[in-house]
Amino acid sequence: MPATVNVTLSQGDNTTRTWQITSNHTALDLTSATVTAVIKRDQHVDDDDPTAHRITTDTGLTITDPAQGKVKVRIPTQVTAYPGAWYYKIVLQAGDDTEPAICGWITIEDT
Template sequence: MADTVSVTIPEGSDTSRTWRLTTDGAPLDLSGVTVTAVIKPSPAYEDDDAAAHTLTAGNGLTILDAAEGTVRLDIPTLVTDAPSTWWYKIIPTVSGETEPAIVGWITVTDV
């Protein structure tokens, strides 16, 4: 079951956020693990919809410390351009198993 973590970001921010992926309360070792993040207008949108933003290693997603399970997402400026709410999920692929580790809302607030 994925952890639910929601964040608030001010409108117009060029920002990133860091998350720690865990399994049973312990850090998920990301050594050799593929991690993808998807940010989309709502859970009703498909991950490959034109309105969705897919972040991968070297393209908006950085594994900061594999042993500690920490990743940084560079939030696309298209997401923070205006007050809005976006659904996101961070998905590790471990031993062929793909399941979201963290899901939640990104709320972009008016400044």
């Protein structure tokens, strides 16, 4: 089951956030893993929906400390443009296993 972490940002923020992927409170080594993030209006929206933001190592996700399971995700400005809430998940692929490691809501507050 993924860890749930909710995030609050201000409208118009141009920002990144760093998460640590763990299992049983121990950092997972991401050295040979693939990590992606998806940010979408609702958890029921398909990950491949054109309104979803899929973030990879080519588009704003950085594994900053593989041994400590740390990843940094650039939050798209389209997400922070207006007040509201977005569902996100960070997905870990290691070997044949692909599963969400962290999920939650990004709340954009009116400024």
